[in-house]
Amino acid sequence: MKKMRALLLALAMLVALCSCGSKKEEPAPEVEDRDAAVVFENSSETVDVTALVKDYADQLSKTKVGFIFLHDENSTYDNNFMAAGIEACDSLGVEYILKTNIPEGQECYEAACDLADSGCNIVFADSFGHEAYMIQAAKEYTDVQFCHATGVKAHTEGLSNYHNAFASIYEARYLAGVAAGLKLNEMIDDGKITAEEAKMGYVGAYTYAEVISGYTSFYLGAKSVCPTVTVDVTFAGSGYDETAEKEGAQKLIDNGGVLISQHADSMGAPTACETAGVPNVSYNGSTIAACPNTFLVSSRINWVPYMQYMIGKTAMSEKISTDWTGNLETASVQLTDLNEAVAAAGTAEKLAEVSKKLSSGEVKVFDAATFTVNGEKVSTYLADINDWGDYTGETEAIVNGAFAESSNRSAPAFDLRIDGITLLDEFYG
Amino acid sequence: MNNNTREPLIHVVKRKALPWYKAWAIRGIAILAALIVCAVITAIVTGYNPIKVYATMLSGAFGSARRCWVTFQNTAILLIIALALTPAFKMKFWNIGGEGQALIGGLAAAACMVCLGDKLPNGLIIVLMLISGLVAGALWGLIPALFKVKWNTNETLSTLMMNYIAIQLVAYYTVVWESPKGSGKIGVINPNTMSGWLPEIGNKYLLPILVSVLITAFMYVYIKYSKHGYEIRVVGESVATAKYVGMKVNLIVIRTMLLSGALCGLAGVLLVGGINHTITTTIVNNQGFTGVLVSWLAKFNPAAMIATSLLIVFFGRGAGEISSVVGLNESFSDILTGLILFFIIGCEFFITYKVVFRKNARKEETNHD
Numbered sequence: 001m002k003k004m005r006a007l008l009l010a011l012a013m014l015v016a017l018c019s020c021g022s023k024k025e026e027p028a029p030e031v032e033d034r035d036a037a038v039v040f041e042n043s044s045e046t047v048d049v050t051a052l053v054k055d056y057a058d059q060l061s062k063t064k065v066g067f068i069f070l071h072d073e074n075s076t077y078d079n080n081f082m083a084a085g086i087e088a089c090d091s092l093g094v095e096y097i098l099k100t101n102i103p104e105g106q107e108c109y110e111a112a113c114d115l116a117d118s119g120c121n122i123v124f125a126d127s128f129g130h131e132a133y134m135i136q137a138a139k140e141y142t143d144v145q146f147c148h149a150t151g152v153k154a155h156t157e158g159l160s161n162y163h164n165a166f167a168s169i170y171e172a173r174y175l176a177g178v179a180a181g182l183k184l185n186e187m188i189d190d191g192k193i194t195a196e197e198a199k200m201g202y203v204g205a206y207t208y209a210e211v212i213s214g215y216t217s218f219y220l221g222a223k224s225v226c227p228t229v230t231v232d233v234t235f236a237g238s239g240y241d242e243t244a245e246k247e248g249a250q251k252l253i254d255n256g257g258v259l260i261s262q263h264a265d266s267m268g269a270p271t272a273c274e275t276a277g278v279p280n281v282s283y284n285g286s287t288i289a290a291c292p293n294t295f296l297v298s299s300r301i302n303w304v305p306y307m308q309y310m311i312g313k314t315a316m317s318e319k320i321s322t323d324w325t326g327n328l329e330t331a332s333v334q335l336t337d338l339n340e341a342v343a344a345a346g347t348a349e350k351l352a353e354v355s356k357k358l359s360s361g362e363v364k365v366f367d368a369a370t371f372t373v374n375g376e377k378v379s380t381y382l383a384d385i386n387d388w389g390d391y392t393g394e395t396e397a398i399v400n401g402a403f404a405e406s407s408n409r410s411a412p413a414f415d416l417r418i419d420g421i422t423l424l425d426e427f428y429g
Numbered sequence: 430m431n432n433n434t435r436e437p438l439i440h441v442v443k444r445k446a447l448p449w450y451k452a453w454a455i456r457g458i459a460i461l462a463a464l465i466v467c468a469v470i471t472a473i474v475t476g477y478n479p480i481k482v483y484a485t486m487l488s489g490a491f492g493s494a495r496r497c498w499v500t501f502q503n504t505a506i507l508l509i510i511a512l513a514l515t516p517a518f519k520m521k522f523w524n525i526g527g528e529g530q531a532l533i534g535g536l537a538a539a540a541c542m543v544c545l546g547d548k549l550p551n552g553l554i555i556v557l558m559l560i561s562g563l564v565a566g567a568l569w570g571l572i573p574a575l576f577k578v579k580w581n582t583n584e585t586l587s588t589l590m591m592n593y594i595a596i597q598l599v600a601y602y603t604v605v606w607e608s609p610k611g612s613g614k615i616g617v618i619n620p621n622t623m624s625g626w627l628p629e630i631g632n633k634y635l636l637p638i639l640v641s642v643l644i645t646a647f648m649y650v651y652i653k654y655s656k657h658g659y660e661i662r663v664v665g666e667s668v669a670t671a672k673y674v675g676m677k678v679n680l681i682v683i684r685t686m687l688l689s690g691a692l693c694g695l696a697g698v699l700l701v702g703g704i705n706h707t708i709t710t711t712i713v714n715n716q717g718f719t720g721v722l723v724s725w726l727a728k729f730n731p732a733a734m735i736a737t738s739l740l741i742v743f744f745g746r747g748a749g750e751i752s753s754v755v756g757l758n759e760s761f762s763d764i765l766t767g768l769i770l771f772f773i774i775g776c777e778f779f780i781t782y783k784v785v786f787r788k789n790a791r792k793e794e795t796n797h798d
Contacts, residue, residue, distance in 0.1 A: 099753055104614060105712065106705040110499055117493045132617040152609075206613050237613065391610060 035394050038156055038386055040408045043321035046305050046330050047312030049091055057093075059315040063122070064095040065307075066115025068108060070127035072100040076284045077265045081126040081149065081303055088307030092315075104129025112137035116144045122314050124307070125149070128210075138162040145320055147310050149303070150210065152387045152411045154322045165306050166410035167326035170217035171358050172299035172333040174365045176281045177221020178354050179297045179338065179347050180259050183279055184226045186344035193258055195228040201252025202233045203245050203262035203269045207426040211235075211263050213405060213412035217365050218261055218281070219421055224363075224370070225350070232257060234424045242266040251424070253278055259296075270295065279342055286337040297338045297347075305330045323410040328359050366403035371418040378403075383413040441782045452780045459776030460740075463769040467748075470768070475755045482751060489750020490743045498634035500739075500746055502704070505641035506696055508738040510716050511723035512641075512648045512731055513692030516685045517570075518721070519652060519729050521665045522577070524686065526588030527693045528717025529595035530569040532710075534694025535701040536599050537565035539708040542618045542625030542701070543606050554625045558702050559695070566694015567687045569595065574686035578679040592717065599710045617706050627703035637699045644692065649731040661685055693717070726773065744769045 053060065067085045069078045082098065089096040097118060102111045108130045115123045116137065122145045125134050131151040138146040138159050146162045148154070154164035184198045200222060204211040215233055222229045232252055236244040245268030249260050253276050261281035262269040267290060273280035274291035282298035305326055313320045326332020335355075338348055357363040368378050382393030385408050397403050397413065405414050417423070447455075468479035490500045510527050517524035538558040545554050573587035608616045619625060630636050652658040660681050664671045671678050696716075701708050723741060727733035748762035748769075755761075 097753065098756060103709070103711065105707060105709060110495070113495055114493070117495055128612065129614045129616065132620060208609060208612050387609065 034156075034388065035386055039158075040155055040323070041321050042323040042325055042406070042408060042410060044325055044327055044330055044332075045309060045321065047309050049308055049312075052308075052312045052315065053092060056312075056315045059317075060092050060094050060311075063092075063311060063315050064097070064118075064120045065089055065311060066097045066112070066118065066120035066123045067099065068102045068111050068115070068123065068125040068130060069098065069100045070102065070104065070130070075265060078126060080284050080300065084303035085124065085307055088304050088311060091304075092308065092311050094311055094315075102130070104133075106133065108133035109136050112146065113140065116141040121145060122147060122310055124310070135159070135162055145310065145314050147306075147320065149306075150411055152409060155409050156386050156388070160319070163310070163320045163322055163324065164410050165310075165324040165326075166406060166412070167301045167303075167306075167332040168328070168406055169299065169301050169333050170213050170365050170405055170412065170414070171328050172301075172335050173214055173217040174221035174224075174358070175335045175351055175355060176261065176297055176299045177218040177223075178225055178351060179335075179343060180218070180261065180279075180281055181222035181225035181229060182344040182347050182350060183259060183296060183342070184222065184229060187258060188226075197256065197258065198226055198229045199256050199258060200229060200231040201249065201255065201257030201260045202231055203248040203252065203260070203264050204233055204235045205263050205265075206237065207235055207423075209415045210412050212416075213414035214263050214283075215261075216371075216414060216416070216418060216421065219418075220365060220367075220370055221354075223420065224354075230420050230422065232422050232424055235426055236264050236268075242268040245269045246272045249273060250276070255424070288337055288339055292339075292341070294342060295337075295339050296342045298336050300334055300336060301326070302332050302334050305332050323408075325406045325410040328355060364402040366405055366414060368398055368401050368403065371416075371420075373416055373418055375419065378416065381416065383415070385409055385413055436787050438787050440785055442785050444781060444783050447780055455776050455780050456773070459772045459779075460769075463772035466772070467765050467768055471751060471755070471765070474761075475757070477755060485751050485754050486744075486747025489748075489753075490746040492750075496746070498632065500742055501638050502634040503746070504735075504739045504742045505637040506700060506704075507716050507719060507723060507742060508641045508734055509637070509644055509696040509699070510693055510713075510720035511727075511734050511738055512644050513689050513696065514717075514720050515648060515689075515724045515729050515731065515734070516652060516658075516661055517689040518724055519665050520661045520682065520685050522574075522682060522686065523585045524570065524573075524588050524689055525585060525718065525721060526569065526573065526591045526690075527720050528713050528715065529588075529592035530566040530690040530693035531697040531700070531713045531717055532592075532595040532599055533569045534562035534566035534697030535708050535712060536595070536602060536697070537561040537694070538625070538698040538701045539606075539615070539618060540602070542706075543615075546619045546622060546624040551624050555627060555702070558625055558698055562694045562698035562701075563691040564694070566697060567691040570686040570688075570690020570693070571683065574683045578682050596710050599708060603709070615707050615709070618708075619706075625702055626706055627699070636703050640695070640699060644695075645731050645735060652729075652731065657681075657684070722770070722774075726777075740773075741770075 069082060071078045073079045073082055085096065097115060097120065099111045102108050104127060108125065112123050112134055124147045126149050128150045131148055131153055134146050134148045135153060135157055138161050142161055144161060147165060149165050151164040154162050180200060187193050188195050188198060202215045204215060219231045232255055234248045234251055236248050245262065245264045245266050249269035249272035252260055259279045260269060260273050263283060265284060267287065270280050270282060270287040270291045273294045278294060279296045280291060280294050281296050284300045286298050288295045306324055310320050335351060354363060379398060381397050383395050383397035384391060384393045385395040395408060403414055405412055464483065468482045471477050471482045472479050491497050510531060514524055514527050541554055541558040541561055569591055573584050573591060576582040576587050577584045603615055606615050607613060627636055630639065660676055663676060664678055664681050668678055700712055705712060719741060723734055723738045726737040744766055748765035751765065752762040
């Protein structure tokens, strides 16, 4: 009985203590108001490196950049950022610190603060899950610029020192799709497959907008030259899982896929394709060395222009844009290493032509006239651009007859399930 | 002993108990040797000045106010887990399930934050988090204990396997609670309302440190001066003796594992509610296993565990800073940490045994007789 009473007393004290320590809840603003209050700022500005080095040498020498990477150079995803970061810093002659293998947890906040404490004026993080912790650090270190790739919250947080960046990778994927479609046409013409058998396979990572936007643009690119094409998609449930990606690719091949592409980062899918002799479109780097007989082309994001932009703006004491979306013109997205041995004849010329049309706006990747959802054309769609955690769309995304990808914010938002694409599974996490 | 037998060139003799200062001198030499080898290897690999290597390690762990706080906070969590494992180990019940017990405690806390976040007042949520975290951890300790007393199963295996069940449960709930949908991550739970976030005392690092101090004091008294502690020691020395003097061995095993699991669960609640405000399958970061090492190195003495846990965290953070500064990846810091642990664990051999060469052997024997 005495024990019981003591326990109850302790519990009561604990409740009292915790209640004192608890934060006051701020009343949630009205839904319409908070969306109306959002200011979009999405630029694709670049800086002139030679002019910067000449005119701002002094400021650049006082600039220091801290990088936070989810993995290390063994991951093609992180290596792409790391190489770009080092190249940008070297081109401008600024100091930098690299922190690798920083998980998407409190360690990211600690790493960001530690970099700020070590005198960095800019802190950059490369993984989606780092965002919340970057924001937390940005609130604390108001005179340090925090730049985050692939994030979605900069425009709704309203912090002057927190920025998101991405690139219109869907344009490069569309081009890669064109190369794939031409290859399919060649196979049809050679009598290797019938037009109805033109089925591609795609290994995704997770079922979210960035991946959906990726495979849809790839598919639409292929469809623009090969109208009968379809695609099966499977998800590895990971950004880097060699075995799962290899098995995924094998499943797609067994399922009748005659050409494979992937969002995933490991060598899993490319090696499975090389073994099976199935053409492969790669992401974030050429796999031609390991797969000379099947590697077709690769799309990648080149982060150097953004890194130079964020460093340059900081050195010039100018504001970094809330969102930044690099494109074909800024060389932020690239189609690299077309393998002539695998590609269909005339591919390079066709790619140059489509690329020009994409830049001029004559061709739009997500042109609503080119796809249907459940058999019907899409004339209006509310996309979830402002991420309040409610997963409901609030921003009209069909503008001038096309899905306006990466226009309001940098990160992709296309998450329509269009016809012609079959998801074999989607419940990985 | 027959003097005619040829003795081997080198043989190993068990020492009589060493005086404490000699034992600590050997440990000190081991740490020194570890530091020298680390410096030499870093110097060879990177061309770095060895003195600078030490300075970098120190700066990595204590270079700024924030680094000190993080070092102490990490030490606190490792210490709590090591302390939690100690009573079980003292009883010779090999609980290597600290990882799972902490993780399941964290999962229970996260469940409270996610499911009750906007339904109950914050104080009540935190109390429920604590209770459910402790209960979940205790349950994860109880199951192997029940199997042990009922069917005499091997607890090393069952506690280990419970880890994987906890990890898979967390993986499952990561999908259930993921945010944004499809990302495979839970992200920060209740980022705006902060419900279920443990209150900050002083600054955001202090709470786990204070808790670890309280638990260290409690565990010291519990093991050394309480009746329970005495029973644990007797069962650890000899189950037969314990039974002979009328102790209820099964009850003691179950009770101790409940305590061990509950304290691990508390570490999980601190990790989820107080530090990370999210849960991932790797949030405990193998400290359930490192905790075993901390506890062993301290000879199950709670006060000494403060030093051993700090040592492990210091080397981990110091080695991490070296790899960041010289631009090598995590593997290099793993190599350094591995080397350091090799020396620290290896020196225990020289504390328990001594190496005798043939020439000295005879003298040795006369001394012993």
